Amino acid sequence: MIQAALNGNRNTDWHPAVPVGADAIAAAAVAAVAAGAACLHVHPRGADGLESLEPAAVEPVLHAVRAAVPGVPVGISTGDWIAPRGRARIDRLAALVEKPDYVSVNLSEVDAPDVIAAALGLGIGVEAGLFDVADVDRLATLPQRGACLRLLVEIGEQDEAEARAAFDAVVLAIVRHRLEAPPLAHGFDDQLWSVNRAAIGLGLDIRTGLEDGRLLPDGGLARDNADLVAAAVRLVQSG
Incomplete structure (x- = not known):
């Protein structure tokens, strides 16, 4: 499975x-x-162009995407840098009339357990964002460990050897803790494709898109999100 991350904070x-x-x-x-x-x-972005979890920003995006591609699951981020931040993020999720199919929650954030519990309680799926082994260890202690939709393996290292080592360590920790949700892996920028190749080699799902990087596997500039997705499809097909 290939997930497209269309914009992020870019x-x-x-x-x-x-x-x-x-x-x-x-x-x-x-x-x-x-x-x-x-x-x-x-x-989603607010009127100021900044990322937002306000219903006035989130609901028009969800409505537009669902009208354009009916039946395709769409999720949003709950990163703690996104307004309104803190506990108010949970309140905004609860206030949504049109809710996302899932949210990504970074286990490195202090209130991650509360956000995960709140999202699941609202009937929203959770992608558990795992940047390192400590994040996997923390998820393994939570009562919701088995309720997550996916394990989002997010590798930020920009050196290829370091990125591969970080990826391998997170995957091994997932296996060690016997976490059952399927991993979805991606890198960023210079290591977007090296992480995707490593994940494909293990038969894992991958993510690509302009949130994660703008270059194609050959180093050329992608035209758009679809160009990156098409490149990912070719990688998967080539094994």
Whole structure:
């Protein structure tokens, strides 16, 4: 399975095809799904262009994406840098009339257990964001460890050897703790594709898109999210 992460905290100065508004995100979703993405991860923006969990920012994006690609699961981030931050993030999730299919929750954040419990209580799936072994160890202690939809293996290291070592360590920790949710792996920027290749080698699901990087496997600049998804499809097909 390939997930497309369409924008993250990137902007059009970083790449002109980064979608920001609801209509642009929906158009990017259509192209990404046509290229082979099975699900979507987006960061809604407020009127100021900044990431937001306010219902006025989230609901138009969810509505637009679902109208454009019916039946394709769409999730959002709950990163603690996203307004309104803190406990208020949980309140905003609860206030949503139209809810995401899932949210990503970073286990490195202090209130991650509360956010996970709240999301599950609202009927929202959870991708557990795991940047390192400590995150896996923490997830393994939670009562919700078996209720997560996916284990989001997020490797931030920018040196190839360090990225591969970090990836291997997280995967081994997942196995050691016997966590049963399927891993979904991705790297960032220079190591987007090295992590994806490592994950494909283990038969794991992968993520790509302009949130994670703007370069194709050959080092060329991707045209857009769909270009990155198509490249990921080719990697999967080539084994």
